Amino acid sequence: MPELSLSEMLDIASKIAYSAKMSGKDYKSQINRILEVLEVTSDERELKAPVLTTIAFVIRQMGRNEIDNKTGALIKDALFKLIDTDKPKDHARKLLGLFKWLYESIEKRRLPRVSTIDQVNFKWITDVVCGTR
Numbered sequence: 281m282p283e284l285s286l287s288e289m290l291d292i293a294s295k296i297a298y299s300a301k302m303s304g305k306d307y308k309s310q311i312n313r314i315l316e317v318l319e320v321t322s323d324e325r326e327l328k329a330p331v332l333t334t335i336a337f338v339i340r341q342m343g344r345n346e347i348d349n350k351t352g353a354l355i356k357d358a359l360f361k362l363i364d365t366d367k368p369k370d371h372a373r374k375l376l377g378l379f380k381w382l383y384e385s386i387e388k389r390r391l392p393r394v395s396t397i398d399q400v401n402f403k404w405i406t407d408v409v410c411g412t413r
Contacts, residue, residue: 318373
């Protein structure tokens with residue numbers, strides 16, 4: 281499977297950040313916990329192990345109501361897209377890092393509602409942060 285471009289990763293991370301913000305939950309600690317799980321998991325025989333373990337953790341946190349279902353599903357789907365890349369852990373780290381940055385850029389802002397998450401992309405987030413939307 282071809283790896284996602286930076287532009288695609290930014291668009292996906294923007295959707296996740298928007299969903300997290302609009303859920304009303306505070307995601308700062310959850311983002312860090314997700315990144316920690318990714319980082320501490322390694323298996324030289326199985327390149328997919330860190331990403332699969334991270335998905336399992338996200339699902340667990342959804343079950344505990346720490347992560348809302350919409351945001352959790354977006355994170356899960358994004359990570360599954362990275363499973364078959366040449367370096368799944370590196371790509372997941374990059375995507376989750378972008379999610380963290382974008383979430384931090386909007387967490388204290390009042391965001392306009394969208395009718396569908398597909399309306400949100402990196403350009404949309406930058407417009408909101410810069411006050412042009």
